[in-house]
Amino acid sequence: MTDPTAASAALEALAAVTAALPAAEDRPGQREMTELVAASIERGRHLVVQAGTGTGKTLAYLVPAITSGKRTVVATATKALQDQLATKDLPFLAEELSELGHDLDWAVLKGRSNYVCLQRLREMSQPSTGQLELDELSATNKLEIKKIAEWAGESETGDQAEMEWSPSDQAWRAVSVGSDECPGGDRCPMGQECFAESARRRAQTSDVIVVNTYLYGLHVGSGGAILPEHDVVVFDEAHVLEDTMSDTVGVDISPGRFVTVSATVRRFLDDPQLVGTIADLAPLLRDVFSRHLNERLSTPLPSDITDALEDARLRLTRVGEAVESIQTDVEDAKQRKLRAQKMIARSMEAVEAALTAGDDKVPFVSGAPQSPRLEVAPLDVGPVLGANVWGDHTAILTSATVPSSLAARVGLPAERTHSADVGSPFDYEQQAMLYCAMHMPQPRSPKFRDQVADELIALIEAAGGRTLALFTSWAAMDHAVEAVRDEISVPILTQRDLPKPALVKAFADSEETCLFATTGMFQGVDVPGRTLSLVVIDKLPFPRPDDPLLSARRDQLGASAFSEIDVPRASTLLAQACGRLIRTMDDRGVVAVLDPRLGTARYRWDIVKALPPMKRTRERADVEAFLRELTADESPEAS
Known part of the structure; x- marks a missing residue:
């Protein structure tokens, strides 16, 4: 007889949906997280859960949210993850869970400016006033607006992300409105047909509503005026929650x-x-x-x-x-x-x-x-979150890397919050090596950048290219590119060369190519397999000491500020960077940190403990041997 508890129902559903995946794997961490999420929702307790790369955290929070029968808002850190949920994960779950008797209605909700405005299109078509507006635009913009209008006549959603081409900013602004401009569907003659209003109506009747964290922040800042009533909120990539709320409620x-x-x-x-x-x-x-x-x-x-x-x-x-x-x-x-x-x-x-x-x-x-x-x-986002979120909803906060100070920084009530780490399915001891270049000078030394270049040359040659080199400043990246490019036998792409999606694709498509980038690519880069065997990080990614907002928060905390703000932020960003290396069970490689403070500073263990449990070395010879072994193992002759 089946145990009727929420956790058992969620685990049963998880087993059914994961069995239907093309490459089903046993993931104990995923089951543990599913059980934790189900229990938290049932008991009305908040959960902060770290789920390492490869856990399958998306299904681990979606399945128990759906089986609970409670309306859930999923707030993602990026529109890319939002679109992945909409086009892949939720359609799959809707099909698989229907066989278990769980009917799933879901919706994606974005800010108004993401949808074409039918009223603006109508105004632009008027021969008098509309023509005056069009006259202010270029011939190219006019053609784009005509093309947008044709697309809007066929689209079911009016969502710009579904267009097969990208209009210019000028053309899109001419036919869209933001929340600061729109008077609302009830005051607009096109309110019934409005794409943004239709998305809101779908959300009102859905079990799962997918938004990005920025829109959820606007919802919080508006006192709850944007999203429908909901019981559960999931913050995916929760390590950015404090910063996003700072941006949106201010x-x-x-x-x-x-x-x-x-x-x-x-x-x-x-x-x-x-x-x-x-x-x-x-x-x-x-x-x-x-x-x-x-x-x-x-x-x-x-x-x-x-x-x-x-x-x-x-x-x-x-x-x-x-x-x-x-x-x-x-x-x-x-x-x-x-x-x-x-x-x-x-x-x-x-x-x-x-x-x-x-x-x-x-x-x-x-x-x-x-x-x-x-x-x-x-100064503190805790009070506004306490007043508008923690007291009204059950919250699940999850990420592959959760800062140690997260719960306190966002004001989660300690008596109603449980924290957990479900690990990762990867065998980091066997798959990865962490190299700390202890012989390097301190980052403030005038010799540091030149020695970074020397390390990069040796490591890249050992890896046969296949390197993601990450820098904490544009100047450091530019210096490294100039110093390294003519000294190695493989090509280098830089963050200045292409937009991010095209850049990552170009890197992934060429095994020997190296990619040099800045902190913007410490997260969100997913390149599994042979293309990426080496991640190099020039310095520990501490936040700027003169950052105005963090400076005020440091003053508020006093002596504990460095340990409560700077170290957790650096640890999280470094862990995110390390997470670029191992993306599947078959990946192997090296993370090289060229900052000797990782091995000498008093706070070093706080940072090391936040990283995946890779085997560690201080000897470059060990790294070069490991990389050459990988290159040999993966060569065509070896296979």
Whole structure:
């Protein structure tokens, strides 16, 4: 007789679905995680679970969520993972679990700007006002808009990700609206047909709703106004949760915001001089913000920023009053008016929030000199998550690498939270070697970069290419490329050469090619098999000491800041980088860390313990022998 508990039901379902996989494998960690997730959902307790590469964590949280019968939101760190769930994992589960009596309805929900706006398309087709807008666009943009309109007439979702071609940003912006602009489906004549509203309606009736973590953060910041009611939330790749919440529940004011506002207002208000006062805010704020680039600011804000924001508030008020005063019976014009009012109101809210920021917020200026932006982030995301998430939902936080301080940093209540590590199915002791180059100088030494190049040359030759070299700065990467390229017999690709998807594909398609990249590729690169046998990391990836937000959080923590912020962040990012190496049971290779602090610093074991349990060496000769053995084993003659 079957045990009726939630865990038993989930394990039974997991066994059925994994048996249907083309290459079914026994994964004890996957079963353990499934059991933990099922128990957490049944008891209403939060779970933080580290599930190493190869565990199969996606099925381990989806199956018990579905068998629990509770509505679940899955928040992924990237749109790529969101699309994988939508196109692969959930359709597979829906088919397999239906045979066990579990009917599954699921939906993908993205931000409004991901969907084509039918009302904007309709407006663009009007011979009078629409033609005026089209006249401002290039001939290429006009052709793109026509092509988008044809596609929208055939599409069921209106989701840009489903297009077989990529329109320019200008063309897409002309036929889409963001949440700061859209007045809502109930106030739009195309609300019933609206693709974004249709996606929301599907989500309202679905058992599993897939979003990205950024959209979930906007939901939290809005007080729960974006997503439907749900019982369970799963944060996949949870190591980015604190940063994503900092970005989404705070305030972001860029000069470009006011260019967008003026463009939206200009479609309704025929007063170039008045509308121009909004567009003129862009160079004004760019100048003021750039004076404080990468600075953590005081509260209240510095006087020059305060003056500029108060000026912005005054100009927005005047334009808002002018828009409000115009009455029209033309439906398309009404929609233009509503969108203009929404944009003005949202911008006013952002300006007001920045001007009134208190001690629980951290204002700072980020970006580049030509595109600075004012950000106001919460000093601590725990309170907002506590008020809007932890008390209302059961949360599952999972990642291949979970920072030791994660639960505390995001404010999870200790009495309702269980933490676990279900390991990885890979035999890292046999499959991988961790090399710490103890003979290297300290990273601050003027000799460090040249010796990094020397190490790379020796290691790459031993590996026969097949190397992913990761650097903590663009300058370090560029120096290494210049020093190494003419000294080795295999080609090098760099992160400057191609967009990320094309770059990874080019690397994966050529066994001998090396890829030199920066921290943007410490995670999200999946190249199993012979192509990748060596991962080299130049330095321990500590966050910048002058990062304004982290600086404020360090001040709050005092003496414990380094161990609670810097070491966990470096450990997690390094572990993510190490995770690029072993992707299947058959993979073998070396992770080489060229920073001697990994073997000498007082915090070294905190970092080493966060890494996969690879066999370790300090001798380059051991590494070269291991790599040459791999190359020989995998050569055509050997096979």
